[in-house]
Amino acid sequence: MAITITINGKPRAFDVPAEMPLLWLLRDVAQMTGTKFGCAAGLCGACSVLVDGERAFSCQTPAGDAAGKSVTTIEGLAEQPLGKALTTAWDETDVVQCGYCQPGQIVAAAALLKANPRPDDAAIDAGMSGNICRCGTYPRIRAAIKRAAAINAGGKA
Structure with a gap:
């Protein structure tokens, strides 16, 4: 087809x-x-x-x-401003351990930030549910999402 x-x-x-x-x-x-x-x-x-x-x-x-x-x-x-903000934040926050889940995590974070440009912890947890990190980097993922939100808004955080 x-x-x-x-x-x-x-x-x-x-x-x-x-x-x-x-x-x-x-x-x-x-x-x-x-x-x-x-x-x-x-x-x-x-x-x-x-x-x-x-x-x-x-x-x-x-x-x-x-x-x-x-x-x-x-x-x-990765070619979009929000994607660049996310990858910068991921690097700055040192999120990645094994890295296997990270493309899916970043895509989910992009959907979250498009819907809610300034999410709090509860919104991040809800928006990222369904994405599992076997390495347990959830606190760093949360911090990176907050950092990406600040970068995307033009701030330094």
Whole structure:
């Protein structure tokens, strides 16, 4: 089936089954390997992408459901001001340990900050639920989100 999806601002057409998980379309067909495979059940968040600006677990989203929509992966987010603020904050806060979950964490944080530019701890915890870090860097993730919010607002924090 021909599916057209705008990935990171570029319209692309794919001849794949509509039921193929968006994760496999992104990683295997489109060669966008920043989106990670984790649990395949929508429980860990490693596969998080933005579909029309909303966080989605790409392992649970059929490619056909993304047809005609805009998908932003970690690669595309890295080119946007909010993505740059997040990666700067992640670096400054030294969030990463193993790093496997971080693309999904950053994508989820971007969705959170788009919806709530100045989240408090409770809003961060709620907005980041569904993204698991096996290394337990949650306090640093929370601090990085607050730092990114300040950077994005033009402040130094």
